[in-house]
Amino acid sequence: MGKIKxxxxxIFFLMFCxxxxxxxxxxxxxxxxLNFPTDEIAxxxxxxxxxFEITIAYNFSKNLGAxxxxxxxxxRANDVLGELHIDFEETGxxxxxxxxxxxxxxxxxxxxxxxxxxxxxxxxxxxxNRISDTDHNFGWQLEGGVSIDLSGGFNLRPLVRYRSLPGxxxxxxxxxxxxxxxISIGVGLxxxx
Numbered sequence: 232m233g234k235i236k237x238x239x240x241x242i243f244f245l246m247f248c249x250x251x252x253x254x255x256x257x258x259x260x261x262x263x264x265l266n267f268p269t270d271e272i273a274x275x276x277x278x279x280x281x282x283f284e285i286t287i288a289y290n291f292s293k294n295l296g297a298x299x300x301x302x303x304x305x306x307r308a309n310d311v312l313g314e315l316h317i318d319f320e321e322t323g324x325x326x327x328x329x330x331x332x333x334x335x336x337x338x339x340x341x342x343x344x345x346x347x348x349x350x351x352x353x354x355x356x357x358x359x360n361r362i363s364d365t366d367h368n369f370g371w372q373l374e375g376g377v378s379i380d381l382s383g384g385f386n387l388r389p390l391v392r393y394r395s396l397p398g399x400x401x402x403x404x405x406x407x408x409x410x411x412x413x414i415s416i417g418v419g420l421x422x423x424x
Contacts, residue, residue, distance in 0.1 A: 255423050258288040258296075260388065264417025266304055272319050273354065273400050273409045280306035280413070282321070288329060298344065299326040304415075316357040321396065321411060323350025323367060331378065342388060344374040352398050352411055365398030365409050378421070388419040 266280040282304030290296035301324055308317040327346015334340055348370045354362040376390030391414065398409040 255384070256290045258290070258386075258421050258423045260284075260286045260288070260300075260419045260421035262286070262388070262390070262417045262419030264392075264415045266306065266413045266415045268306060268411070268413045270410065270412050272306065272308075272352070272411055273407045275308040275317055275319075277306040277308050277319060280304055280319075282415075284325065284417075284419075286325065290331075294331050296329050296331070297327070298329050298346070300324070302350075306413075317362070318355045318357075319411070320353045320355060321350050322353075323348060325349075325372065327372070334377075338380040340378050342374075342376055342378045342390065344372070344390075344392075347371055348394065348396060350396050352396065352400075352409055354400060354409075363400040363402050363409075365400060368396060368398050370394065370396035370411075384423045386419075386421040386423065388421055389417075390419060391416055 261283065262285075263283045264281070266282060268277045268280070271277065282302060284300050284302035286298050286300030288296050288298040302322070304321040306319040306321075308319070325346060325348045327344055329342065329344045332341040332343075349367055350370060351367045352365045354364075356362055372392055372394040374390050374392040376388060379387045379389075381387060393414055394412070396411040398411065400407045400409045
């Protein structure tokens with residue numbers, strides 16, 4: 232029993248040290264944004280959309296990390312199919328690498344992200360009934376902006392993103408191209424822990 236106590240104390244000390252070293256390697260972020268489609272969706276001209284994303288990031292080093300998250304975005308169609316108003320809803324997952332680069336100003340750094348998305352697009356009528364769904368597909372995104380340090384481990388992150396998601400709607404026997412390409416401008420609030 233006398234030999235076990237130093238071993239347990241050593242294990243506890245190693246666990247405490249690893250937790251202390253791991254501080255400030257995780258970041259949780261909430262990012263609302265406005266989305267500007269660059270093309271039609273399924274032949275419909277769409278208005279500026281809005282949405283949000285929640286991500287968790289782990290920093291391998293001071294400048295490089297990986298992120299993963301979930302998001303929801305909505306777009307309204309300008310045109311009307313008969314009496315039917317169409318909304319397009321994109322939901323799904325995002326993951327990739329992020330790079331933080333200091334600007335020389337202590338509270339400001341550049342933030343760049345490149346990654347994949349695994350999302351799907353739904354077409355809904357004005358009652359919220361699903362008309363069609365693309366199923367989940369892989370797409371990609373690029374993102375850049377700045378990270379502004381605030382007090383208490385919080386960061387404000389104004390970012391611009393380009394996102395591309397391929398897809399097709401099947402309505403009856405008709406298949407329609409439903410590619411979604413847009414630019415998103417948003418401001419995230421992140422907490423490092």
